[in-house]
Amino acid sequence: xxxxxxxxxxxxxxxxxxxxxxxxxxxxxxxxxxxxxxxxxxxxxxxxxxxxxxxxxxxxxxxxxxxxxxxxxxxxxxxxxxxxxxxxxxxxxxxxxxxxxxxxxxxxxxxxxxxxxxxxxxxxxxxxxxxxxxxxxxxxxxxxxxxxxxxxxxxxxxxxxxxxxxxxxxxxxxxxxxxxxxxxxxxxxxxxxxxxxxxxxxxxxxxxxxxxxxxxxxxxxxxxxxxxxxxxxxxxxxxxxxxxxxxxxxxxxxxxxxxxxxxxxxxxxxxxxxxxxxxxxxxxxxxxxxxxxxxxxxxxxxxxxxxxxxxxxxxxxxxxxxxx
Amino acid sequence: xxxxxxxxxxxxxxxxxxxxxxxxxxxxxxxxxxxxxxxxxxxxxxxxxxxxxxxxxxxxxxxxxxxxxxxxxxxxxxxxxxxxxxxxxxxxxxxxxxxxxxxxxxxxxxxxxxxxxxxxxxxxxxxxxxxxxxxxxxxxxxxxxxxxxxxxxxxxxxxxxxxxxxxxxxxxxxxxxxxxxxxxxxxxxxxxxxxxxxxxxxxxxxxxxxxxxxxxxxxxxxxxxxxxxxxxxxxxxxxxxxxxxxxxxxxxxxxxxxxxxxxxxxxxxxxxxxxxxxxxxxxxxxxxxxxxxxxxxxxxxxxxxxxxxxxxxxxxxxxxxxxx
Numbered sequence: 145x146x147x148x149x150x151x152x153x154x155x156x157x158x159x160x161x162x163x164x165x166x167x168x169x170x171x172x173x174x175x176x177x178x179x180x181x182x183x184x185x186x187x188x189x190x191x192x193x194x195x196x197x198x199x200x201x202x203x204x205x206x207x208x209x210x211x212x213x214x215x216x217x218x219x220x221x222x223x224x225x226x227x228x229x230x231x232x233x234x235x236x237x238x239x240x241x242x243x244x245x246x247x248x249x250x251x252x253x254x255x256x257x258x259x260x261x262x263x264x265x266x267x268x269x270x271x272x273x274x275x276x277x278x279x280x281x282x283x284x285x286x287x288x289x290x291x292x293x294x295x296x297x298x299x300x301x302x303x304x305x306x307x308x309x310x311x312x313x314x315x316x317x318x319x320x321x322x323x324x325x326x327x328x329x330x331x332x333x334x335x336x337x338x339x340x341x342x343x344x345x346x347x348x349x350x351x352x353x354x355x356x357x358x359x360x361x362x363x364x365x366x367x368x369x370x371x372x373x374x375x376x377x378x379x380x381x382x383x384x385x386x387x388x389x390x391x392x393x394x395x396x397x398x399x400x401x402x403x404x405x406x407x408x409x410x411x412x413x414x415x416x417x418x419x420x421x422x423x424x425x426x427x428x429x430x431x432x433x434x435x436x437x438x439x440x441x442x443x444x445x446x447x448x449x450x451x452x453x454x455x456x457x458x459x460x461x462x463x464x465x466x467x468x
Numbered sequence: 469x470x471x472x473x474x475x476x477x478x479x480x481x482x483x484x485x486x487x488x489x490x491x492x493x494x495x496x497x498x499x500x501x502x503x504x505x506x507x508x509x510x511x512x513x514x515x516x517x518x519x520x521x522x523x524x525x526x527x528x529x530x531x532x533x534x535x536x537x538x539x540x541x542x543x544x545x546x547x548x549x550x551x552x553x554x555x556x557x558x559x560x561x562x563x564x565x566x567x568x569x570x571x572x573x574x575x576x577x578x579x580x581x582x583x584x585x586x587x588x589x590x591x592x593x594x595x596x597x598x599x600x601x602x603x604x605x606x607x608x609x610x611x612x613x614x615x616x617x618x619x620x621x622x623x624x625x626x627x628x629x630x631x632x633x634x635x636x637x638x639x640x641x642x643x644x645x646x647x648x649x650x651x652x653x654x655x656x657x658x659x660x661x662x663x664x665x666x667x668x669x670x671x672x673x674x675x676x677x678x679x680x681x682x683x684x685x686x687x688x689x690x691x692x693x694x695x696x697x698x699x700x701x702x703x704x705x706x707x708x709x710x711x712x713x714x715x716x717x718x719x720x721x722x723x724x725x726x727x728x729x730x731x732x733x734x735x736x737x738x739x740x741x742x743x744x745x746x747x748x749x750x751x752x753x754x755x756x757x758x759x760x761x762x763x764x765x766x767x768x769x770x771x772x773x774x775x776x777x778x779x780x781x782x783x784x785x786x787x788x789x790x791x792x
Contacts, residue, residue, distance in 0.1 A: 173612045175619060227581065231574045250555045250618055253577055257551065257584075258611035264588065264604035273595040280588035287582035288497045294574055295499060 147462045150455055154197060157207055161193045164215045168262050179243050179255040183222050186240040191351070192217040192322040194459070199326025199340045201452035206330065212270050213325045216279070219263035221318060224286060226256040231294065232377040233409060239368040275325055282321050289313025297378035298405050300388055300398060307382050308349070315355075316348030323456075339443050343456060346440035351463050353433040356381035358467065360420055366467060372413030376404060382432065386425030393423050437464040471786045474779055478521060481531055485517045488539045492586050503567050503579040504586075507546050510564040515675070516541040516643065518783070520650035523664045525776035527654025536594050537649045540603070543587035545642060548610060550580040555618065556701045557733060563692040599649055606645050613637025621702035622729050624712055624722060631706050632673070639679075640672030663767050667780060670764035675787050677757040680705035682791065684744055690791060696737030700728060706756065710749030717747050761788040 151158065169180035193214035200210045228234070229242040230252045236242060244252035260283075267279055292310045296302050323344030327337035358367050359374045360383055374381050380401075387393050397419045404411035420426070440460045447453050475482065493504035517538035524534045552558070553566040554576045560566060568576035584607075591603055616634045620626050647668030651661035682691050683698045684707055698705050704725075711717050721743045728735035744750070764784045771777050 171608075171612060173615055176612060176615050227577060230577060249573070251615070253551055253554060254611055254615045254618065256581075258608065258615070260581075260584065261604060261608035261611050265601070265608050268597055268600040268604045271597040273592060273597060273600070276592040276597070276600050277589070280585060280592045284495070284582065284585035284589050287578055287585050288495060288500060291497055291500050291575070291578045291582070294578065 145455065145458050147458065150458060151194075154194065157197055158190065158193065160207060161190065161197075161211055161214050161218070164211050165218060168215055168219065168266055169259065171258075171262075175247075175251070176255060176258050179247060179251060180222075180259055182240070182246065183226065183243060183255075183259075186237065188218075188222075190218060191459075192221055192319065195319065195322040195344060195456075196326035196329075198452045198455050198459075199323045199332070199337075200330040201450055202327050202336050202340070202448065203330025203332030209270065209329050210326060212266055213275070213322075213329050216263035216267040217318065217322050217325070219259050219266075220279075220283065220286075223256040223259035223263065224290070226252050226259065228290070230256075231290070232373075232379075234369070234373070234377070236369050270329060272328070275328060278321050278325060278328070282317050285313045285317050289315075289317075293379060296380065298380065298401065300380060300385075300401060302380065302385065304382065304385055307380075307385060311349060311352040311356075312345075315352040316345050319348030319351065320345035336447060339447060342443035343440045343460075346436045346443060347460050347463055350433040350436035350440065350460075353382055353429055353436070354463060354466055357383055357426065357429055357433070360384075360417060361426070362467065372417050375401065375416055376409060376411065376413055378405065383420055383423070383425040383429040386428050387420045387423035388425075390423050390425070393419050434464055437461065469779065469782050471782065474782060475518075478518065481521055482514065482517065484531060485514065485521075485535055485538050485542070488535050489542060492539055492543065492590055493583065495582075495586075499571075499575070500579060500582050503571060503575060504546075504583055506564070506570065507550065507567060507579075507583075510562040512542075512546075512562065514542060515783075516545055516646040519643065519646040519668060519780075520653075522776045522779050522783075523647045523650025523656070523661075524654040525774055526651050526660050526664070526772065527656030529654055533594065533653050534650060536590055537599070537646075537653050540587035540591040541642065541646050541649070543583050543590075544603075544607065544610075547580040547583035547587065548614070550576050550583065552614070554580075555614070556697075556703075558693070558697070558701070560693050594653060596652070599652060602645050602649060602652070606641050609637045609641050613639075613641075617703060620704065622704065622725065624704060624709075624725060626704065626709065628706065628709055631704075631709055635673060635676040635680075636669075639676040640669050643672030643675065644669035660771060663771060666767035667764045667784075670760045670767060671784050671787055674757040674760035674764065674784075677706055677753055677760070678787060678790055681707055681750065681753055681757070684708075684741060685750070686791065696741050699725065699740055700733055700735065700737055702729065707744055707747070707749040707753040710752050711744045711747035712749075714747050714749070717743050758788055761785065 165184055170177050196210055196214040196217060226243050229237060230244045230249050234242050235245045243255050268276060289310055296306060320341045323340035324337050327340050359371060362371055364370050387397055397416060400416035404413060404416060437460050441457055444453055444456060489508055494501050520534055520538040520541060550567050553561060554568045554573050558566050559569045567579050592600060613634055620630060644665045647664035648661050651664045683695060686695055688694050711721055721740060724740035728737060728740060761784050765781055768777055768780060
């Protein structure tokens with residue numbers, strides 16, 4: 145099944161999620177409602193809610209319960225984006241002005257805090273403390289990941305392992321618990337929740353590597369922001385680390401990165417992008433993303449052969465190839 | 469009993485809280501541990517943990533349970549301070565450099581996020597979902613309060629009601645739920661938890677009014693930051709709003725506030741402070757704080773006459789008179 149067909153099939157339930165997302169951030173404070181709604185309207189793939197709903201199919205699927213997982217997870221993702229945009233000094237995301245750019249950094253900070261709080265208020269309507277524990281721990285790890293990103297800004301000597309640990313915390317963990325919590329909230333058996341966690345974790349790793357590749361390879365139209373944004377912000381990603389290992393590229397790329405750093409966000413990234421694009425780093429990173437996809441799919445081995453299993457496999461394949 | 473005697477009497481349990489606070493922010497990320505520990509070491513009255521422990525005396529007092537309320541509440545308070553200092557551009561707090569000043573705004577933002585996350589991870593070790601719900605809702609309200617503070621910066625036309633609603637969200641609510649959750653976690657009867665909530669809410673209101681008075685009346689040594697910091701940051705507090713209602717002060721005070729605003733944090737607050745100090749606003753604000761204290765104490769009427777009740781009354785009286 146193509147991804148669009150899957151979204152079409154799930155439309156009824158995803159519309160409920162979308163409506164609840166909008167309702168969740170509506171408060172008696174006009175500006176907070178406005179900033180949060182601005183974020184929501186910028187859209188997104190809602191991949192976390194999709195995973196929650198599909199994981200729920202392995203247990204007793206109740207939309208009323210699952211939305212209390214799906215909405216908070218999407219909100220936590222959104223809140224982390226608002227705070228990221230402050231750190232990265234990003235002007236646009238998904239083709240729209242960021243909160244920090246349309247309003248200011250202070251408002252972006254509290255908008256993020258507010259959305260985190262709303263997410264928690266919704267999930268605590270479910271009474272299973274295990275769900276709250278899993279979520280809280282993931283939030284701590286996400287913050288550590290964000291801090292590691294700051295620590296590693298423009299660090300061209302970081303290891304591949306540093307990168308992997310960082311994206312694990314920053315991205316993969318939240319996708320992993322989306323799958324896990326969908327199963328837990330639906331009272332699926334524990335081994336199934338565990339497998340779904342592993343599926344989500346591996347898809348999440350591939351998703352982030354792919355995201356980092358797109359930032360280097362995509363057009364502004366495809367990715368909703370200028371290509372090379374990562375490197376301009378000091379975020380040294382996997383393909384760059386790999387390119388830096390190639391002798392005939394290393395010195396020139398280092399000096400380009402140095403130039404970009406010194407220009408403080410205004411530098412020309414084109415020469416660096418050109419070097420990276422012709423390096424083997426691109427192919428190796430793609431291969432590594434593919435390997436995570438293979439691992440994700442094999443995590444589903446032995447799971448009941450319900451349509452949701454096929455849907456998850458299809459999404460995994462899509463993540464491997466996505467160009468938006 | 470004097471306040472110091474009370475702290476001495478509770479020392480054993482408060483030491484456990486202190487140790488757990490330190491342990492809670494220790495992670496495998498060195499910088500986050502460092503920034504969080506810096507905050508902890510700056511100290512504070514730990515009024516929220518004190519309230520949690522005293523409230524716990526009205527039920528089955530178990531330190532092992534109560535610390536999982538006390539530590540998160542103090543952490544949430546600390547996290548909100550770190551984010552506040554970014555917004556207020558504050559250099560010092562409690563006589564120490566703030567995180568945003570010792571490191572930078574980005575690090576302060578994620579330190580706050582991290583401490584929020586840690587707080588949640590600890591409280592979710594308790595399995596009563598009511599506790600999680602109360603806490604999450606309070607966090608949302610706190611964020612709204614912070615946003616209202618931004619909205620009302622330098623707004624000399626705001627009403628007394630605006631001010632009261634703001635400090636209710638910003639301060640009183642967290643103190644109210646400190647009392648309430650101490651009782652809930654100890655399985656105290658619901659009417660008792662309710663009364664403790666009302667006690668905490670009223671003490672919290674008085675506490676913040678007193679805090680705002682101290683910023684206008686205290687010395688730098690007493691309050692750990694230069695007096696007049698609120699007005700310099702645009703935070704128009706109750707005594708100022710009251711002073712602005714006095715005909716012979718209003719115009720001069722308005723023009724002083726305008727001057728402070730235009731000087732963008734560098735203005736001279738002395739003339740404004742002098743005007744406010746000689747206004748009736750000081751006495752009226754003190755009377756309003758006293759009235760909240762009276763309400764707090766009467767919320768305890770009919771509660772069992774255990775020593776903790778007397779201790780709470782003593783703290784309320786202290787809050788009314790505190791000069792640090």
